[in-house]
Amino acid sequence: MKDFDASGTLASAIDFHLAHSVGKTPDSASITDWRLALSRAVRDRLITPWFDATHQTYAKDRKRVYYLSMEFLLGRILEDAVNNLGLEDEAKEALAAYDVDFVDVVGDEPDAALGNGGLGRLAACFLDSLSCLGIPAHGYGIRYAHGLFRQSFEDGRQMEMAEDWLRHQHNWEFERSECLYDIGFGGQVTENGKSAVWTPSDIVMAQAYDTPVPGWRASWTNTLRLWSAKPRQIFDLDPFNRGEYMQAAAPEVLAETISRVLYPDDSTEIGKELRLKQEFFFTSASLQDLMRRFLAHNGDLRALPSKVAIQMNDTHPAIAGPELIRQLMDVHGLGFDAAFDIAQGTLHYTNHTLLPEALEAWEVSLMGAILPRHMQLIERIDDRLARDVKASETGVNTHIVDNGKVNMGTLAFTCARKVNGVSALHTNLMKQTVFSDLHAVYPDRILNQTNGVTPRRWVHGCNPGLRNLLNDTIGTEWVRDLEQLKRIAPLADDPDFCQRFMAVKQENKRRLTDWVSDKLGVDIAPDAMFDIQIKRIHEYKRQLMNALETAALANAIRRDPGAAWTPRVKFFGGKAAPAYIDAKNIIRLINDIAKSINNDPVIGDRLKVVYPPNYNVSMAEILIPAADLSEQISTAGKEASGTGNMKFALNGAVTIGTLDGANVEIRDCVGDDNIYIFGMTADQVEGAREGYVTQNYIDQSPILSEVIDQIRTGFYSPGDPTRHWPVLEKLLRDDYFMVAADFDAYWDAQRKVDEGFADSDGWARMAVLNTAHSGWFSSDRTIQGYADDIWGVSSLLEDDK
Numbered sequence: 001m002k003d004f005d006a007s008g009t010l011a012s013a014i015d016f017h018l019a020h021s022v023g024k025t026p027d028s029a030s031i032t033d034w035r036l037a038l039s040r041a042v043r044d045r046l047i048t049p050w051f052d053a054t055h056q057t058y059a060k061d062r063k064r065v066y067y068l069s070m071e072f073l074l075g076r077i078l079e080d081a082v083n084n085l086g087l088e089d090e091a092k093e094a095l096a097a098y099d100v101d102f103v104d105v106v107g108d109e110p111d112a113a114l115g116n117g118g119l120g121r122l123a124a125c126f127l128d129s130l131s132c133l134g135i136p137a138h139g140y141g142i143r144y145a146h147g148l149f150r151q152s153f154e155d156g157r158q159m160e161m162a163e164d165w166l167r168h169q170h171n172w173e174f175e176r177s178e179c180l181y182d183i184g185f186g187g188q189v190t191e192n193g194k195s196a197v198w199t200p201s202d203i204v205m206a207q208a209y210d211t212p213v214p215g216w217r218a219s220w221t222n223t224l225r226l227w228s229a230k231p232r233q234i235f236d237l238d239p240f241n242r243g244e245y246m247q248a249a250a251p252e253v254l255a256e257t258i259s260r261v262l263y264p265d266d267s268t269e270i271g272k273e274l275r276l277k278q279e280f281f282f283t284s285a286s287l288q289d290l291m292r293r294f295l296a297h298n299g300d301l302r303a304l305p306s307k308v309a310i311q312m313n314d315t316h317p318a319i320a321g322p323e324l325i326r327q328l329m330d331v332h333g334l335g336f337d338a339a340f341d342i343a344q345g346t347l348h349y350t351n352h353t354l355l356p357e358a359l360e361a362w363e364v365s366l367m368g369a370i371l372p373r374h375m376q377l378i379e380r381i382d383d384r385l386a387r388d389v390k391a392s393e394t395g396v397n398t399h400i401v402d403n404g405k406v407n408m409g410t411l412a413f414t415c416a417r418k419v420n421g422v423s424a425l426h427t428n429l430m431k432q433t434v435f436s437d438l439h440a441v442y443p444d445r446i447l448n449q450t451n452g453v454t455p456r457r458w459v460h461g462c463n464p465g466l467r468n469l470l471n472d473t474i475g476t477e478w479v480r481d482l483e484q485l486k487r488i489a490p491l492a493d494d495p496d497f498c499q500r501f502m503a504v505k506q507e508n509k510r511r512l513t514d515w516v517s518d519k520l521g522v523d524i525a526p527d528a529m530f531d532i533q534i535k536r537i538h539e540y541k542r543q544l545m546n547a548l549e550t551a552a553l554a555n556a557i558r559r560d561p562g563a564a565w566t567p568r569v570k571f572f573g574g575k576a577a578p579a580y581i582d583a584k585n586i587i588r589l590i591n592d593i594a595k596s597i598n599n600d601p602v603i604g605d606r607l608k609v610v611y612p613p614n615y616n617v618s619m620a621e622i623l624i625p626a627a628d629l630s631e632q633i634s635t636a637g638k639e640a641s642g643t644g645n646m647k648f649a650l651n652g653a654v655t656i657g658t659l660d661g662a663n664v665e666i667r668d669c670v671g672d673d674n675i676y677i678f679g680m681t682a683d684q685v686e687g688a689r690e691g692y693v694t695q696n697y698i699d700q701s702p703i704l705s706e707v708i709d710q711i712r713t714g715f716y717s718p719g720d721p722t723r724h725w726p727v728l729e730k731l732l733r734d735d736y737f738m739v740a741a742d743f744d745a746y747w748d749a750q751r752k753v754d755e756g757f758a759d760s761d762g763w764a765r766m767a768v769l770n771t772a773h774s775g776w777f778s779s780d781r782t783i784q785g786y787a788d789d790i791w792g793v794s795s796l797l798e799d800d801k
């Protein structure tokens with residue numbers, strides 16, 4: 001196999017592609033043209049490693065992993081690929097020869113925003129780690145034509161616009177026009193002796209698009225295969241001939257709707273027919289594809305669990321249970337029990353949330369109408385569960401079909417060999433709450449795999465200053481073995497190292513300061529504390545508590561401007577689901593508070609509030625390296641893990657947080673002295689529910705009372721005093737996430753943070769120790785855990801050693 005111009009330089013490949021792929025000369029090329037040319041040149045370098053990995057996988061015929069996820073929040077691809085391949089210097093030089101800036105070129109790429117937040121970004125980190133570790137794997141998902149909406153603010157209100165990442169050429173994928181599967185919906189099932197025949201009323205086709213996913217230095221390269229919906233019949237000629245042109249195009253429009261847009265909901269249930277169709281569409285296509293690959297080398301279907309491990313990323317692909325059983329029975333002729341055992345030996349399920357509103361449950365009537373054969377099989381799986389429940393003699397009462405709904409968590413659990421949570425606390429809560437009955441019946445099924453993040457993107461890529469300092473201090477192996485960061489721990493007591501570490505932070509803050517001035521026209525001081533909360537806007541994440549504390553701090557500053565305040569810039573970033581009115585109200589309140597504070601000359605540089613619109617992966621890459629303080633303040637027991645918390649700690653930010661999700665493990669790693677923990681524990685939260693009265697907490701807190709009064713009387717919305725009443729009304733009526741109960745503890749913790757930051761040597765020590773002790777939060781460690789404890793797979797790289 002020969003590469004395109006394998007012997008040539010990157011510069012010559014860029015020249016070649018600018019002419020032959022983009023059709024431009026250097027003097028007429030725009031930044032986008034240069035980006036497309038560089039992308040092609042870099043992609044060429046991935047091809048040989050990609051083919052080699054595929055070849056080895058086939059030759060060795062070892063067990064493979066299939067990661068099924070509705071979301072892959074990749075962000076930008078080009079810079080990450082350049083870094084993985086070690087081509088930074090060559091790329092910079094090649095472009096500089098034409099007076100083109102590498103940073104501008106990689107910054108021109110739109111984010112691949114095929115996800116909402118944590119769940120989708122985790123899937124992207126996992127792809128990176130699977131390749132880095134050399135584990136043969138495919139990611140399977142949907143090639144949405146439109147990713148997560150673009151957010152803007154109008155008069156402080158969130159506006160949504162369609163995202164259009166495929167408008168320019170998308171250079172990273174290979175269209176596989178020959179790789180097509182039929183996906184049926186609706187219709188009838190006819191019983192035919194022992195077997196059943198499903199005759200769908202509608203069929204669309206799933207077409208594959210492959211993106212290579214290189215590991216570090218491309219020593220291994222896996223594939224992300226995304227499915228796009230295509231009509232079976234492009235055009236209906238009869239209506240066309242009658243002059244009914246819209247009607248003639250109807251089949252195409254209908255089919256393509258399925259992969260048109262990502263649902264913009266995070267941790268909320270959607271319950272829409274199109275969503276169920278999306279879930280079945282990509283799950284069925286993925287299973288047909290992996291079965292075809294398996295059967296090309298294996299005749300015995302009972303060997304499937306020894307060759308294939310399928311991971312269901314939350315319940316979105318949970319229809320995989322019935323669908324795999326259906327294929328084994330109706331296509332390959334197995335009986336139900338054999339099919340169930342094979343499916344159950346192959347499937348695994350990760351739960352990412354216990355919030356009741358996020359647990360998927362489909363109406364039996366809808367499931368029966370869209371997937372009639374699957375509905376039958378779900379009933380049979382439910383019978384299997386009933387049999388196991390009975391045999392367990394636990395006396396529990398648990399069903400998949402309950403109250404006219406199919407509970408997808410119970411379905412996924414029943415069909416899975418292993419079920420995992422995403423942090424130690426979350427896994428324990430799974431056992432004690434939502435899955436307690438199933439855990440009693442299957443006590444060995446639930447296990448924990450605490451989340452992680454890829455150090456390639458989240459340190460090496462986004463924080464060049466820290467990367468260089470680490471390389472100089474401990475060599476370069478930390479990129480693949482993040483526990484090496486521990487070696488900088490002793491240097492927390494070395495003033496010279498601390499000074500260099502904080503100089504990197506300062507440089508990152510300056511970069512962010514320029515960006516804020518450029519994008520928002522707001523001037524901030526780079527020596528202020530940068531306090532950052534970036535994540536989806538959700539009541540349980542308690543951006544409201546942060547906003548109220550910000551307003552309270554402004555009051556305190558106004559009262560005594562001459563006191564020794566620790567200057568702060570509070571950053572907020574995040575989108576609300578378009579239908580989530582309470583979250584959108586919180587966004588508007590934050591923007592009004594920001595406006596008021598930023599224009600108050602008495603407050604000046606002591607406090608600024610910045611809320612850049614359209615928070616996404618690329619924005620996180622600018623904000624996180626510049627953070628001093630990481631806000632992780634969810635109501636304890638509600639954030640399953642969090643992964644932003646890990647990225648901040650790795651980049652030397654100190655956390656202020658509750659004992660929730662992976663914050664607990666961050667505290668265990670960095671030590672009590674290097675984190676600000678406050679508020680109720682998960683147990684205390686549940687204990688406080690009975691008789692909870694928001695007003696009582698407000699009455700006990702003069703600081704909170706003052707802010708509430710200001711909001712009520714229109715201090716933050718002069719001319720429109722009732723504007724923020726809905727936020728107050730909700731807080732007083734139903735403070736489910738206990739903002740009022742935790743407020744004073746949060747305020748006190750923030751004042752300790754002020755003191756801590758004022759001691760710059762002490763703060764530097766904490767920052768260094770956060771980086772030093774966060775190596776455990778590498779997604780390489782997480783994936784190794786899945787490989788060992790769940791999938792039973794190993795690296796193919798180790799074979800060469």
Ligand code: KOT
Nearest residue numbers: 118119266267352422639640641642643
């Ligand atoms: C969304 C819809 C339905 C079910 C679950 C979700 C979900 C959960 N989306 N994102 N999550 C987050 O997943 C992250 C990765 O595990 C966690 O770190 C985070 O706490 C979850 O909220």
